[in-house]
Amino acid sequence: MMSNWNGTIIGPGHTVHENRIYRLREVxxxxxxxxxxxxxxxxxxxxxxxxxxxxxxPALASWARASSLEHVLVDIRKEMASPVNRKLPQPPEGSMF
Structure with missing residues (x-):
């Protein structure tokens, strides 16, 4: 059973996220x-x-046994690229929690 995992998202092109790398952890x-x-x-x-x-x-709201980390990462990347979010001001590069 996978209870803790890590993933990486490369920011989509033509957005404020372009050329940035984001990490996702612990779900x-x-x-x-x-x-x-x-x-x-x-x-x-x-x-x-x-x-x-x-x-x-969506990937978390409708989570099922057949779901995967990939579904979550792809959904977050889609949110980054959506017209509503693609130009939102972002914290400085390298900022972490």
Whole structure:
């Protein structure tokens, strides 16, 4: 049973995230959410703790045994590239929780 894991997201091109690398870690029980230790300004990520709100991310809101870390990472990357979020001001590079 995987209860703690790490993932990496490379920021999508033509966004404020381009050429940045973000890390995701620790998603106990998978459907409970997780934390983005790299600071990231997105509506689904808490600005104070870096915790991902599972209700706001489709891959976590509909978590099933067949789901994978890849689903979570792809959904977060899609949020980064969405027209609403692609130009949100971001914390300085290298900022961590």
């Amino acid at each position: 106990p029980g998978c459907c409970a959410g997780g934390a983005v230790p790299s600071r990231l300004n997105l509506p689904l990520v808490s600005a104070t703790t870096g915790t991902v709100d599972p209700a706001r991310l």
